[in-house]
Amino acid sequence: MNKKKFLIAFVVVFVLLEFTNLLIHNVLLMSAYEANKTAFREMDAMMSKMWVMYVVDFVWSFFFVFFFTKGYENKGIAEGIRYGIYIGLFVSFVAAYAQYVVYPLSYSLILLWFIYGLIQSIILGITAALIYKPAEAPVAQTA
Numbered sequence: 001m002n003k004k005k006f007l008i009a010f011v012v013v014f015v016l017l018e019f020t021n022l023l024i025h026n027v028l029l030m031s032a033y034e035a036n037k038t039a040f041r042e043m044d045a046m047m048s049k050m051w052v053m054y055v056v057d058f059v060w061s062f063f064f065v066f067f068f069t070k071g072y073e074n075k076g077i078a079e080g081i082r083y084g085i086y087i088g089l090f091v092s093f094v095a096a097y098a099q100y101v102v103y104p105l106s107y108s109l110i111l112l113w114f115i116y117g118l119i120q121s122i123i124l125g126i127t128a129a130l131i132y133k134p135a136e137a138p139v140a141q142t143a
Helices: 003-028 029-036 043-048 051-068 079-101 107-131
Strands: none
Touching: 003 029, 003 051, 003 107, 029 043, 029 107, 043 051, 051 079, 051 107
C-alpha cells in the first residue's frame, strides 16, 4: 500500500464528502426535509450533535479509501466508478430504505437519499481512483 497516497486520498475524500453532504442536505433536499420536519430533531438540537456526524464521516472516509486500496486493480476512473456503484448500493440503498421502514418519511425523500448517495459514492470512488496509486517498484538498470 502506498501510505502517502492513501492518506491524501482519505483526506480528499473526507473533504469532498463534507462538501457534497452540504450540497445535498442543505441545498438539494431542504424542501424535502421541510415537508418531513416532524420526523427530525429541531435544528438547534441537531446542530449540537453535528460533531458526531463529522466523526462518522471521518471514519467512513477512512474505510471507503481503505477498502478501495485492498481491491485496487489500477484500472483508472472505470475502477472508481465501479467501486462507487458497489459502495453506493451497499450503503445508500440499505440505509435509505431501512429508514423508510423505521421513520415516518416520504418515499420521495428516501428515493432521493438513495439516488444522491449513489451519485456521491461514484464521485468519491472516482476521486479515490484518481489519487491512489500503489508505490511503483524500482526499475532495474541495465548496463
